[in-house]
Amino acid sequence: xxxxxxxxxxxxxxxxxxxxxxxxxxxxxxxxxxxxxxxxxxxxxxxxxxxxxxxxxxxxxxxxxxxxxxxxxxxxxxxxxxxxxxxxxxxxxxxxxxxxxxxxxxxxxxxxxxxxxxxxxxxxxxxxxxxxxxxxxxxxxxxxxxxxxxxxxxxxxxxxxxxxxxxxxxxxxxxxxxxxxxxxxxxxxxxxxxxxxxxxxxxxxxxxxxxxxxxxxxxxxxxxxxxxxxxxxxxxxxxxxxxxxxxxxxxxxxxxxxxxxxxxxxxxxxxxxxxxxxxxxxxxxxxxxxxxxxxxxxxxxxxxxxxxxxxxxxxxxxxxxxxxxxxxxxxxxxxxxxxxxxxxxxxxxxxxxxxxxxxxxxxxxxxxxxxxxxx
RNA sequence: GGUGGGGUGACCGAGUGGCUAAUGGUAGCAGACUGUAAAUCUGCCGGGCUAACGCCCUACGUAGGUUCGAAUCCUACCCCCACCA
Numbered sequence: 001x002x003x004x005x006x007x008x009x010x011x012x013x014x015x016x017x018x019x020x021x022x023x024x025x026x027x028x029x030x031x032x033x034x035x036x037x038x039x040x041x042x043x044x045x046x047x048x049x050x051x052x053x054x055x056x057x058x059x060x061x062x063x064x065x066x067x068x069x070x071x072x073x074x075x076x077x078x079x080x081x082x083x084x085x086x087x088x089x090x091x092x093x094x095x096x097x098x099x100x101x102x103x104x105x106x107x108x109x110x111x112x113x114x115x116x117x118x119x120x121x122x123x124x125x126x127x128x129x130x131x132x133x134x135x136x137x138x139x140x141x142x143x144x145x146x147x148x149x150x151x152x153x154x155x156x157x158x159x160x161x162x163x164x165x166x167x168x169x170x171x172x173x174x175x176x177x178x179x180x181x182x183x184x185x186x187x188x189x190x191x192x193x194x195x196x197x198x199x200x201x202x203x204x205x206x207x208x209x210x211x212x213x214x215x216x217x218x219x220x221x222x223x224x225x226x227x228x229x230x231x232x233x234x235x236x237x238x239x240x241x242x243x244x245x246x247x248x249x250x251x252x253x254x255x256x257x258x259x260x261x262x263x264x265x266x267x268x269x270x271x272x273x274x275x276x277x278x279x280x281x282x283x284x285x286x287x288x289x290x291x292x293x294x295x296x297x298x299x300x301x302x303x304x305x306x307x308x309x310x311x312x313x314x315x316x317x318x319x320x321x322x323x324x325x326x327x328x329x330x331x332x333x334x335x336x337x338x339x340x341x342x343x344x345x346x347x348x349x350x351x352x353x354x355x356x357x358x359x360x361x362x363x364x365x366x367x368x369x370x371x372x373x374x375x
Numbered sequence: 376g377g378u379g380g381g382g383u384g385a386c387c388g389a390g391u392g393g394c395u396a397a398u399g400g401u402a403g404c405a406g407a408c409u410g411u412a413a414a415u416c417u418g419c420c421g422g423g424c425u426a427a428c429g430c431c432c433u434a435c436g437u438a439g440g441u442u443c444g445a446a447u448c449c450u451a452c453c454c455c456c457a458c459c460a
Contacts, residue, residue, distance in 0.1 A: 031410095033410075034411095035410095035411050036411085040411075040413095061411080088410095094410045094411090095410095095411095098410090098411075098412080099412070102412085115412045116412085141410080144410095146410080216410085218410065219410095220409090221409040221410090222409085249409095249410040250409055250410040251409060251410085252409050253409065268409095268410095269410055270409050270410080271408090271409070271410080271411045271413090272408065272409045274411080275409085275411065275415085276408065276409095278413080278414050279407085279408065279413080279414080281407090281408080290406085292405095293404090294403085294404070327414075328414095329414070331414085332414050
């Protein structure tokens with residue numbers, strides 16, 4: 001349980017297999033985000049058919065609706081959603097960042113004013129862990145304090161140090177909840193903003209509190225430039241444990257996956273695949289495509305001729321554009337399916353190339369082609 | 376035939392003397408989106424020139440008129456709607 005086997009590597013890039021109570025995850029892998037216990041617009045079968053191996057849920061949002069007690073009474077997230085594969089829940093730490101105007105931070109925890117009904121909800125490290133335990137995913141995330149990339153070194157330091165202190169509390173509470181044959185593990189999150197020394201301190205402090213079955217890097221893709229994100233990843237990579245998966249939270253766009261994989265990242269999650277899909281942007285091997293664009297009106301071509309997803313093997317571009325024009329929900333679903341499949345497949349291809357020792361050349365060629373098309 | 380109301384940019388629809396190339400909305404076009412407050416948000420949307428400030432042209436049914444100035448006032452005509460005969 002919670003074992004990670006590295007099966008091949010090329011430079012810093014790794015291919016491996018993560019064993020979780022609900023199944024295995026072959027890495028590198030993209031994890032679709034299902035904040036509200038649903039990958040927006042998609043059925044569990046839709047997600048399964050994209051080849052996704054593990055999906056996310058969110059502590060804060062599921063606490064508000066339907067409430068962790070409901071999910072628990074329904075048999076946990078897997079039974080509730082009918083998704084029988086591995087799951088991971090984010091702790092609500094990202095909402096400290098994204099709902100900045102609706103929350104107040106103290107050492108004890110974070111007081112949120114619910115964006116649903118205005119009620120005050122307090123999330124502490126202990127509560128975040130308890131809720132995730134009730135939700136019942138394979139992997140729970142530590143409750144962290146995410147700060148914007150533009151934060152001052154002082155603010156970034158404060159968030160980083162608080163995240164470490166909260167990590168102690170998360171770990172202690174989680175240990176009380178889980179038994180010796182625990183069906184759930186807890187992963188810590190490295191913070192420190194864009195400041196090298198803070199990142200290193202966060203990493204060292206985190207590892208000192210281990211051992212862990214996985215380590216996450218948070219607080220990136222929150223406003224910094226790509227070179228900065230790459231620099232932080234390169235800084236952390238040599239010091240990260242080899243024998244556990246590294247999870248880069250909230251990333252990313254297709255190119256970000258390859259850039260991350262090249263820097264030793266094994267797991268990714270991001271809402272962009274589904275959000276962009278709903279908003280009419282499809283990812284293709286040579287860049288992005290505006291599916292609502294007038295140029296597609298008469299196109300009988302598939303969205304991505306190289307893709308094997310339901311959307312690309314079934315519908316012509318002209319029809320997909322039409323579905324957006326008439327605002328049918330099928331449009332949102334179909335492009336979301338493609339974008340997820342695109343990222344999942346990118347992980348699969350990267351894995352094959354890592355195992356074959358051809359990752360570098362393939363990755364370079366892929367990025368050149370993709371960046372040329374925008375993104 | 377009579378009376379009343381009305382004809383505004385692709386469409387709907389404000390505007391009753393200068394701040395009007397003309398409010399809004401729809402349709403259309405483009406852009407943004409990274410651990411989801413997002414099926415959302417932003418910009419453009421008569422034509423031409425300009426990198427831009429800006430300049431020119433054409434426009435509120437048609438044709439005239441009043442006025443320094445008209446989508447707005449006057450006259451005639453055309454068309455639409457309602458009611459009455």
